[in-house]
Amino acid sequence: MIQMVGTGLLCGALLGFVLQRGRFCLTGGFRDLYLTKNTRMFNALLLAIAIQAVGVYALIHFDLLVYEAGTYSFVAVALGSFIFGIGIILAGGCATGTWYRVAEGLVGSWIALIFYMLTSAMMKTGAFKPIHDALQSMQVRDNSIARTFGVNVWVLIIFFIGVVALILVKEARKPKIFIPQLKPKKTGIAHILFEKRWSTYVTASLIGVIAILAWVFSEASGRMSGLGITTPSANIVQYAVTGDVQYINWGVFLVLGLLIGSYIAAKGSGEFRLRVPDPKTIVSSLCGGVLMGFGASLAGGCTIGNGLVQTAMFSWQGWISLGFIILGVWTATYFVFVRPTIKKTAQQPTVAQTN
Structure with missing residues (x-):
């Protein structure tokens, strides 16, 4: 028990520190793919996936870890991920982004996190469980991409590493953009x-290494999985309501860490400050949290569980989920950011009209 608590808190604390200092926000990264065609954050995610894939499958090769892809539901994964993608735009951050923004004092993220946790719990064991179970029951035979194509998983890993390297x-x-830095106050x-601007790719590399450690620590505690945010978040609510210790596992201490x-x-970086949002943002955060909890639970994971971990395991669930999360983000981005701008521009009088 002590080992589970210690390694869970340690791994979570490392992840939280790196995410916050590296400003690693996949919501913003997926949104910028659509708005500005900026691929930097998405490229960084691919790097983190590649590092994790090499490390975890090396451990599996030497019988130090156990992993089985199992089956998945295409309908549940696709629909849930699309809903989750919409939710993270409304909430202003994905599951991990919401957790670390809570620690920065953003009250809007507090609201999103509360409703994300509540809805996740309702999907797992509450009022929404029949919906969850009905859609998850439509299972596809094999979740492994390697087995589907009849190739060794290392063929996929090597190919993927080559793509990421290119x-x-x-x-x-690309030409480097000079970003002026303030005079350092620390040495x-x-x-x-706490002060220096972190490289996106260094941050992604650290996340990839932490993801490997998560597999080791988690399996040592009896939880046969890697990083995960949605189920542990739901488990906190389930334990608080029932008092049943079965909901307390390594993942719970991961998210607390x-x-x-x-x-x-x-x-330490001076970025903590209580910020209370306006009523519109409060409503958006609440709705986003609900959609996040519903979608991630239905899909079997969020941007971390599916988009980082399951993709590194080369499962259909991971890559299908990642695609539909991005599609959901782009859909919400159009209605939240693009369409209002188009309407506002159309309503502005032209030069001829003003003359």
């Missing part, structure tokens, strides 16, 4: 940890 080389050749390790690490990073 993307990063192309990215490195040494304190400057690096994430909160602690994010707070340390935000406080």
Whole structure:
């Protein structure tokens, strides 16, 4: 028990610290793919996936980890991920983004997180469970991409690494944009940890390494999985309501550690400040939290569980989910950001009209 608590909190704290200091926001990254065609954050996600895939499958190869892809429901994964993608735009952050923004003092994220956790619990064991079970019951035979095509998984990993390498080389050749830095107030390790601007790709690399550690720590505790946010978030609510200790596992301490690490990073960098949103943002955060909890539970994971972990395992669930999350983000982005701008521009008088 002590080992489970210690490793869970440690892994979560490392993840929270890195996410907060690296400003690793997949919601913004997926949104920017559509709005500005900026691929930097998406490329960083691919790097984190590649690092995790190599590390985890190496451990599996040497019989240090156990993994079975199992089956999945295409309908549940696709529909849930699309709904989740819409939700994270309304909430202003995905599951991990919401957790670390809570630690920064954003009250809107508090609201989103509360309703995300509540709805996730309702999907797992509450009023929405019949919907969850009905859609999840439509299982596809095999979740493994490698087995579907009859190839060794290392063929997929090597091919993927090659694609990521080409993307990063192309990215490195782009002209660098100079970003002016304020005069440092800290020195040494304190400057690096709390003040210096972190590289997106260094952040992604650290996340990939933490994701590998998560598999090791989690399986050592008896939880046969890697990083995950939705089910542990639901488990906190389920334990609070029932008092049943079966809901307390390594994942619960992971998300609690994430909160602690994010707070340390935000406080140390001077980014913690209580910020109360306007009524419109409160409503948007609430609705976003509900859609996040519903969608992620139905899909069997969020941007971390599916978009980072299951993709690294080369499961159909992971890659299908990632695609539909992005589609949901783009759909919501159009209605929340693009369409209002188009309507506003159309309503503005032209030069001829003003003359």
